[in-house]
Each structure stands twice: as structure tokens, then as C-alpha cells.
Amino acid sequence: MKILNDYKAILIGASAGSLKIITNILTALPKDFTIPILIVQHRRNGADGIMAELLNDHSQLRVKEADEKEKIRAGTVYLAPPNYHLLLEPDLTLTLTIDERVNYARPSIDVLFETAAESCKEKIIGIICSGGNTDGAFGLQQIKLNKGITIVQNPETAEVKSMPLAAIQAANPDYILSPEEISSLLLTIHENQKSHEFEY
Amino acid sequence: MDSSKKIDAILEAETSTLDYLTESLLSVVFEKYGYDFRNYSKAHVKRRLLNRMRLSKLESISMLQHQIMHDSSFAIQFIKDLSISVTEMFRDPDFYLAFRDRVVPILKTWPYIKIWHAGCSTGEEVYSMAILLKEEGLYNRVQIYATDFNNDSIKQGKEGIYSVENIKKYARNYQASGAKGTFSDYYHAQYDSAIMAPSLKKNIVWANHNLVTDADFTETQVIVCRNVLIYFNKELQNKVHHLFNSSLVKGGLLCLGDKESLQFTDCSHNYEALSKKHKIFKKLYLQ
Structure with a gap:
């Protein structure tokens, strides 16, 4: 697996049993982390803003809910708002839509992963964490087809295994890792990207 | 393979x-x-x-x-x-609550009110507004123009027939929207479907209109266009905001979706926020 030095975004798809892993990953990343992070976490409607606040307290990065037509930036984590799908455009702006649910979910992981893969091709990193459904499997497969980096949380370490298992089966991911290994891989990619930036 | x-x-x-x-x-x-x-x-x-x-x-x-x-x-x-056809009655009940609190008092000062639901899809939000206006004693003063570019959607809206299963969900939204009546009074249910009451339909005009290619509506007091512009790119959003600006009377009201805003459009200076959270904007008298 060749690691590039200009990834546009890291996508995290998360459902039941994922909050702790997301918190751990975000805690491990430094303030100057070079790649924007986009998270789709399945959750109940009406939990407006609370999750962003919660994660913000645990991270050196800025965590916020995604705004319509906002351009993604390094050092920032964007959460899909409840009841909207999150899409990544080729110009790296975010689109929110109210299209029908996908895999019974809105936001759906597949929608973000599929549009990001289409918009940024190989320059996307997709991560599927713990969850009790199959959302994200198709999206991760699209990232793999576009030659991005595909990572699935090791089902052995997942509180709920069906989402990682479905993603492994559909996408044959590049990495199957524990939460700690996911954090250190992201740090390696970050260091690689950062040292490349200093060359200029 | x-x-x-x-x-x-x-x-x-x-x-x-x-x-x-x-x-x-x-x-x-x-x-x-x-x-x-x-x-x-x-x-x-x-x-x-x-x-x-x-x-x-x-x-x-x-x-x-x-x-x-x-x-x-x-x-x-x-x-x-x-095209986008996902909608529901009283979607975001808080919006309707804010509309009752902040907009209705303004509407009560006007003798005649023209409301344009732009991109109304299958009409669920149009009926929501009709119910609200009825409960606030304003319905007889209003003319509602419900437009969409999809003729099938308009036809469905005009018929006003929805599945009973959905209506049950809408009833919960209605209750949370500052309801002053009983939701079941507004439709007649038979088997699996519910048809909206004729008294709600009386002042609604259904028409084909394409926001991308068609002209403005004149002398409009209220424009409701929620979760339509999010599907457009910035340039097109800007163009449609010009259309809205020229359609609204001074002091008229623009209602957008939860995640939409006037920020980054040419028209942002022409409005003041009546409710920033619920995306209700008032066109300024001086421009």
C-alpha cells in the first residue's frame, strides 16, 4: 500500500459502540494535524450540537457540526448533523441533503464515502468502526475501487461487530486494526504529509 | 464477475x-x-x-x-x-413554533397576504402552513402559491392524499409545532390513506414553476423555500436569492431550511434575521 502525501480528507463511519473509539482517535491527534476529518455517526434526531461539544472537549482539534457549503480545513473535525446526509464536493466544500434514508440511516455513511471517493479519488482515507448494521460497506468499497486507503476496526475489538464485518467482506480493506493502531497509522500519514509540506 | x-x-x-x-x-x-x-x-x-x-x-x-x-x-x-421529493408535514416543528411566535403577529397587520411555497414537492409543508394559518385566524386573508418543477409532485399535492402511516408521524410533529387544534380534524382517513380537508385547499393555487429557469413572483409577502437550495451550487443559490429578493415586498419574510443561510450571497445585506436559529429573515425597508 503506497501512502500518498496529499490526502484531502479522513472519513470515519461510526454507529453503535463507536463513540469511545472516536474519542480515543481524536484525543490522540495533535493540534497541527494536517488532514480534515469528516465523521458520520448514526444517532437519534434532536441531539443537536451536543456531540460536537462533547468531542471538542476531548480533542486538540476543532470539532464542529458541518455547515452547508462550508470548505473543509486542516485541524478541523466535521460531524454530519442529525437528519441530513453529508456529501463531499470536488471543490472540497460540504453539501447537506435531505434525500431519503440509505440503509435506514440519515446521515448515511455510504453517502459520504461514495461522494468523497467520487470527488477526490485516491486521496481519501475511509475508516469503518463498530456498529450494528451494514451502512458504510458499499461506500468503503467505492474508496477501495478509487485506490484510497481503506481501514476497518478489527471486529475483535468492536463492541458491535456487524458493521466492521460487512465492510471487510465488501471492500477487502487495506488495514484491519485496533483503535490504537488506527490512531498510530493516522499519525504516520500525518507525519508523511507534514514533512512533504516542509519541502516547499 | x-x-x-x-x-x-x-x-x-x-x-x-x-x-x-x-x-x-x-x-x-x-x-x-x-x-x-x-x-x-x-x-x-x-x-x-x-x-x-x-x-x-x-x-x-x-x-x-x-x-x-x-x-x-x-x-x-x-x-x-x-429532483428532491422527500418532505413531511411540520418538518422541524420548532420552525412552525417560531413562525407562530414571530411571523404571525406581522401577518396580522396586513389585509392581504400572498405566500409562495417555492419547491413545494408533494405539498406536505404547504398543508402544514394552511393548518397553521387557519388556527391563527389568517387563512381567509391568504393566497398560497405552491410551486414545483415536477408536475407529478404538484398533482399529488393538489390531490392532498397521503398514507395514514405517515399521517401518524406527522401528528407528532404537529403536536410539537404549537398546535391549537386537533390534527384529525384536518383530514379524512379511509383505508390506508388520508385526504386533506377541502377547507384547507380553498386558497391554495398549485402551479409549475422552475426556480432555475423561470421568472419571479411579484408582491409576495412570504416566501417559504426550505431545503431546496441546499441542492444547488453557490452560483445558483445566489441567482435564486436575487429572484426571491425581487419577489418579496419590503418587510416581506423569507423562510429557509434549518441548515441554509443568506451568508455568502449578494442578498445578505437586504435582510435582517427575525429568527436566526429558525432561518426566518425579514426584507429591509431600506435597501
Whole structure:
């Protein structure tokens, strides 16, 4: 697996049993982390803003809910708002839509992963964490087809295994890792990207 | 290799020319059928387009384009794929609560009120507004124009028939929206469907209007356009905001969706926020 030095975004798809892993990953990343992070976490409607606040307290990065037509930036984590799908455009702006649910979910992981893969091709990193459904499997497969980096949380370490298992089966991911290994891989990619930036 | 894998493999090979082909396809749709999706969100259009190819087992965008050019019923299906028809009654109940609190007192000072629901889809939000206005004693003073570019949606809206299953969900929204009546008084249920009361339909005019290509409405007091502009790119959003600005009377009200704003448009200085949280804006008297 060749690691590039200009990834546009890291996508995290998360459902039941994922909050702790997301918190751990975000805690491990430094303030100057070079790649924007986009998270789709399945959750109940009406939990407006609370999750962003919660994660913000645990991270050196800025965590916020995604705004319509906002351009993604390094050092920032964007959460899909409840009841909207999150899409990544080729110009790296975010689109929110109210299209029908996908895999019974809105936001759906597949929608973000599929549009990001289409918009940024190989320059996307997709991560599927713990969850009790199959959302994200198709999206991760699209990232793999576009030659991005595909990572699935090791089902052995997942509180709920069906989402990682479905993603492994559909996408044959590049990495199957524990939460700690996911954090250190992201740090390696970050260091690689950062040292490349200093060359200029 | 199963067919979906095969399509994916071909799509992969086609990737580099995909953007060009998408643009050309959208030009064909516009020239032949008059629907202009060229300034829609690229990510949205592409997702819908690839989805249609998978569903119809078309292996290339050229094949999709061929089908669209030569089969008008297929083209209509494709246009439907790109249009947004997801809606519900009293969607975001808080908005209706804010409308009752902040907008209704203003409407009460006007003898005649023209309300434009732009991009009304199948009409659920139009009936929500009709119910609200009835409960606030304003219905007899209003004319509601409900417009969409999709004729099927307009037809459904005009009929006002919805599934009973959905109506149950809408009843919960209605209760949370500052309801002053009983939801079941506004429809008549039979078997699996519910038809909206004729008294709600009386002052609603249903019409075809395309925000992308058609002209403005004049002398409008209230424009409701929620979760439509999110599908457009910035340029088109800006263009439609000019259309809204010229359609509204001074002091008129613009209601947008939860995640929409006037920020980054040319028209942001022409309005003040009546409720920032619920995206209700008032057009300034001095511009």
C-alpha cells in the first residue's frame, strides 16, 4: 500500500459502540494535524450540537457540526448533523441533503464515502468502526475501487461487530486494526504529509 | 464477475472522463427536456447518476445518455431521480413554533397576504402552513402559491392524499409545532390513506414553476423555500436569492431550511434575521 502525501480528507463511519473509539482517535491527534476529518455517526434526531461539544472537549482539534457549503480545513473535525446526509464536493466544500434514508440511516455513511471517493479519488482515507448494521460497506468499497486507503476496526475489538464485518467482506480493506493502531497509522500519514509540506 | 462488480470496474476505467461526460449529459437533458441541473451540487448529481446506472444495469454514461435521448419515459425517471421529493408535514416543528411566535403577529397587520411555497414537492409543508394559518385566524386573508418543477409532485399535492402511516408521524410533529387544534380534524382517513380537508385547499393555487429557469413572483409577502437550495451550487443559490429578493415586498419574510443561510450571497445585506436559529429573515425597508 503506497501512502500518498496529499490526502484531502479522513472519513470515519461510526454507529453503535463507536463513540469511545472516536474519542480515543481524536484525543490522540495533535493540534497541527494536517488532514480534515469528516465523521458520520448514526444517532437519534434532536441531539443537536451536543456531540460536537462533547468531542471538542476531548480533542486538540476543532470539532464542529458541518455547515452547508462550508470548505473543509486542516485541524478541523466535521460531524454530519442529525437528519441530513453529508456529501463531499470536488471543490472540497460540504453539501447537506435531505434525500431519503440509505440503509435506514440519515446521515448515511455510504453517502459520504461514495461522494468523497467520487470527488477526490485516491486521496481519501475511509475508516469503518463498530456498529450494528451494514451502512458504510458499499461506500468503503467505492474508496477501495478509487485506490484510497481503506481501514476497518478489527471486529475483535468492536463492541458491535456487524458493521466492521460487512465492510471487510465488501471492500477487502487495506488495514484491519485496533483503535490504537488506527490512531498510530493516522499519525504516520500525518507525519508523511507534514514533512512533504516542509519541502516547499 | 457479477454484474455490479463489472459495472464498478467499468466505472473505474471511465473515471477520468466522468466529469466531462456528466456535463455533457446534463446539457442534453437541458436542451431536450428543458430541465437544467447543470448548477446542482456535483456530488449529489453524480451519486444519483451512478445509482441510476446501477439500477438500470447501464454500463456507461454514454449508454445512459443514449437512453435519455431516445426514451422519454426513462428521461422523466432520470429527472425524478435528480429532483428532491422527500418532505413531511411540520418538518422541524420548532420552525412552525417560531413562525407562530414571530411571523404571525406581522401577518396580522396586513389585509392581504400572498405566500409562495417555492419547491413545494408533494405539498406536505404547504398543508402544514394552511393548518397553521387557519388556527391563527389568517387563512381567509391568504393566497398560497405552491410551486414545483415536477408536475407529478404538484398533482399529488393538489390531490392532498397521503398514507395514514405517515399521517401518524406527522401528528407528532404537529403536536410539537404549537398546535391549537386537533390534527384529525384536518383530514379524512379511509383505508390506508388520508385526504386533506377541502377547507384547507380553498386558497391554495398549485402551479409549475422552475426556480432555475423561470421568472419571479411579484408582491409576495412570504416566501417559504426550505431545503431546496441546499441542492444547488453557490452560483445558483445566489441567482435564486436575487429572484426571491425581487419577489418579496419590503418587510416581506423569507423562510429557509434549518441548515441554509443568506451568508455568502449578494442578498445578505437586504435582510435582517427575525429568527436566526429558525432561518426566518425579514426584507429591509431600506435597501
